[in-house]
Amino acid sequence: MDITLKVNGRPEQFSAQPNELLVERLRDGLGLTGTKVGCDTGQCGTCVVRLDGRSVKSCLVLTASAGGSEVATIEGETTRGGELTGLQEALRQEHGTQCGFCTPGMVMALGELVDSTAGGAAPTEAEIREWLTGNLCRCTGYHSVVRGVQRACAVARAEAPAGTAESAAVAASGAAAQEVRGT
C-alpha cells in the first residue's frame, strides 16, 4: 500500500506491506539506524521515536497506521556533528550512556518529558523514574540518566523567561544534591 509520512520534517512516499513495522521502515527502508531493536515484544524501548509529538515504540506501530503522521527520530534531534540538544548535553555531563544501545530510545522518550513539563514544575525523581519504565538499560542502572533529566530540566528552567526562576533554583539544587552521592 502507498504511504506518505514526514520523517524529521522531510516528506517520504513509498509502498509498504500491510504488516511492515514502522521500525523496519525507518531502519531498513530509510536507513535511519539510530533507532534500535532490542527485543521482540515491545519491552526494551530502544526503538522509541515520536509520532506526532508523542513518544511511541516503533516496533509496536504498523507503518500503514503511521500514514499522514510526522515521525521524529534521533537523527532529527541534532545535525550531524552539531550542537547537542539540552537533554543530550545534560545526559553527556552526567554520563547518562555507556554502551549507548538504549540511548536513542531514551533520548526520544525523555525529550517528550522534558518538553512537556517545560512550562510547569520540574518532574520529580519519582515521575522521571516512572516515565523511564518503558526503556530498559543494563549498563547504567538508570541513575545517571535520571540525574541527566534533572539537570536538563533545571537548565531549561534557568534559561526560561522570568517568572519561572523559583522552580529553576529548586530543580538546580536538586540536581546538585544528587551529585554529591557519587564516589
Add this chain to the structure above:
Amino acid sequence: MTAVTGEAPAVGDGVLGQPLDSREDPQLLRGEATYVADIDLPGTAHMAILGSPVAHAKILSIETKAAEQLPGVLKVATAADFTDVMPLPCIWIPGGVESHFPPHPYGLPGARPVLTGDTVRHVGDPIAVVVAETPRQAAAALAAIAVEYEPLPVVTRADEALAAGAPQLHEAVPGNLNAYWTCGDKDRADAAIAAAEVTVELDLVNQRTINSPIEPRGAVGDYDATTGEYTLYASTQGPHNHRFLLSALVLGIPFNKLRVIAPTVGGSFGTKGYLYPDMALVLLLSKALGRPVKWVDTRTGLMNSTVQGRDHRQHVTLAGTRDGRITAVRCTSYANLGAYPSTIGPGVATALMGRSISGMYDIDAAFCEVYAAFTNTVSLGAQRGSGRAEAAFLMERLVDRYASEIGMDPAAVRRRNLVPKEKFPYDNGLGWTYDSGNYRLNFDRAIELSGYADMPARKAEARTRGKRLGVGLATYVAICGVGPSTRMSREGMLGGTWESANIRVHPTGEVTVIVGSASTGQSHGTVFAQVAADELGIDPDTVQVLEGDTQKAPYGQGTYGSRSYSMAAPAVALTARKIKSKLIRAGAVFLGVPEDKVVYEGGRVHEEGNEENSKTFAELAMAMWYGWGLPAEIEPALDETTHFDPPDFNYPFGTHVAVVEIDELTGETEVVSYTAVDDAGHIGNPKIVLGQIEGSITHGLGQALMEAAVYDEQGLLVSSDLTRYALPRAADVPFFTLDKTVTPSPHNPLGAKGAGEIATVPPAAAVVNAVVDALSDLGVQHIDMPVTPEKVWRRLRGEAQ
C-alpha cells in the same frame, strides 16, 4: 569523602584520575554509533537460524526442499554441509583434575558443533540455517524446514544430572560429569567443623540468570574470493581471541586470512566474550554464496542461545566459636554448565567461584568442591561478577546465619573476622593471594555511611507504617585482572591472558594509542587517552584511541573480568614511558647536553637548570619523524608497543549495606536505601567508574529481587522474552549512597584494580540478608532468590520455603 590508604605508586599528577566527560558519549547520544545490526554491506544476504524446539532428542531426518523453494531463499544448510568444520573449543579447563568434554580434533576439549546433526541437547540448539534476500524471507523459510525428532529424556538441574539413571548428554562424558574440582584443604576444614563450638549450614540455590545486554548479538561475514580473506564483524568482547579460535581451531584457515572487527558493542557483561556458531556460519556462508551474510539475533533467540549465568546448588557450612570467631567454611556445589561447555564456562563455574568463597575473612580452614555437570539447558558462561557473586552470596548468607545463631550483631561478627591490614599479601588458602587491602577502613566507612546504628529506630518507625524494615550487609573480594598468563595456565586456561598497547606519535605531535582490548561500553577512548596524556604530559584531546579491529590493533585478549583498566591501561602507561625514555635519549642529542641532564616534564624536555634550552613535545615529534642527526643507536620515529603480563591478579573489595522495606500486606520488597563503599585501587576516571558501580549494583539487585531463567520439566525456557524475564527498571531502584576507599594494587604500574563489574558481586547477598533480617522474628532463616512478593507473602503467613 574519600579515604586513602597505602603508598601510591608513581602516577603522574595530570589528567589521570580526573572525572573527564566521556568522549564516546556525544556519538552515542546522537544515535550515530554503528552496531553490528547497523552494518549494511552492498549485496548483503540475511541469515536466520533454526533452533531446536525440544530440549533433548535424536534427529531422525531434516527435510529442507520446501524451504529452498520459498521466495528469496538463497541457501538452506544443515550439519551435513559443514562436516569439515571443527566444533567450537572450550579453552578453560578446570585445572589439575580429570575433566570430560566432547572431543575436538586437535585433542582439545570440544564444545558444540556449528550445527547439530545427530542429537539436540537444549531448546535453541542450532540445527539449520537459511540465507535469503531479506531477514523476513529467511525467518519465514525456517518454518518450512521439517525435522523429525525422537524425544529423549530431559534433565535441567545439575544435581539431578549426576544422579544414577539420569539422561545422558554426551557419549564422551560419563554420568554428565564434566569435572569434579576442589580447592582448599578438605581434611582441615572437616576437622575444624567437627571440633567447632558452633556450626551453621544452608542449602542455597544461586538461580540461573540471563545477562540480557540490551543489544542482542549479531555477526556479518564477508569473504573476498580474490584475496581469500574473511572479515567478521561481530558484537564481541575479544576480537583477537575470536580471530584465533575461529581461524585456527574452528575453520582451519590461516590466522592472517581472518580479520575480526568489533564495531560499537551494545553491552555484554560477559556474554559476548564467547565463541558462538553464528560467527563461523556467516563466514562459511559468505564464502559459499559470494556475498556478505548478516545475522542479527532476536531477544528470544538470545535467551535460547547466548550463555547464561550463575546456576549453582550448594550445601554450605560455617564453623566458629561462640564469641564470633569464624574457624572454617566448606562448600559443596553443583554447577550447571548447560548442554555444552562454553568457551570458558567450566572455569567460571569452578575456580572463579570456589577460590573466592572466604571473601574478606581470615579463615583458618576452607574447602570447596564443585561438581560441574551437563544438562539440557543453554550453556553457562560469565555474567557480570561471575563466580565471585556466587561465592559472596554463600559466604555472606552463612555469616548472617552464624551471627543469628550466636546472638551477635552481624556487623560485629564481620568486623572481627576481616583479614587484618598487616597480613597482606594474604593467602586465602583457596588459591588466591590477595594483593593489598585495608578491609576494616572500608568496612567501617560503609557502616558509618549507611547509618547502621540508626536501624533499630528505623525498624520501629517502619512498623507503624505497616512495613518491616530489614538491613543486610555483604562484603566481598572480587578477583580481577586476568591475568598473569602462567598463573592462568595453571588454572587450566588454554591461552595467554596478557594485554597490549601501541603508541604512535605523529610528526605533528598528536598521538594515537591502539589497544588490544575492545570496549563494550566502558569509554576506553576517554580513559586510555587520559593514561597516555598523563604519562606524556600532553593534552588528552590530542590523543586518539583505536581498538576493536584485528587488522589495526596489537594482539590482546579483550574486555572481560573488569580487566581493561588494570591490564590494558598499564600497557598504555608502560608504552608511554618507553616513548618518554626515548625522548630523553634523543633530547640529549637535540639539546646538546648529556642524557642525565635532560629533564622531561610538562610535555617537553629541557636541560636541567636551564629551561630555555628546551624542545616541546610537538617539536620532538617532528624531529623524530625527520630523524636528522640521530646517532645510530637511536632509531627515528616514535612508535612503541608493550605486552603487559602482570605478576599476579588484583583483588578489589568492598562493603555494601542494603536496607529494604517489606509490605506486610503484599509481601513486596522495596530497596529503600543502598550504601556501597568499593575499593578498586587508583581509578582512572571516577565519573566513568561511578556509572559502572551504579549499573553493577542495579544488576545485582535484579538477581536478588526479580531475575530468573526458568526451565520447565521438558527443558523449555519459560522466561524466554522480556515479558517473562524481569529486568530492573528505573522505578525499581533508589539513588545509591556511594563512597570509595583507595588501596593501590602492587601488581601494575597504575595501582589499579578491576572496577567495571565488582559492585555486582555483593548486592544479592546484601538484599537477601536484609529480607531475612526483616522476617527473622517469624523464624525465617533463609529465602531463595529471586525474592518475589509471593515468596515473602507466604513466609509472612508462616508457610515454609
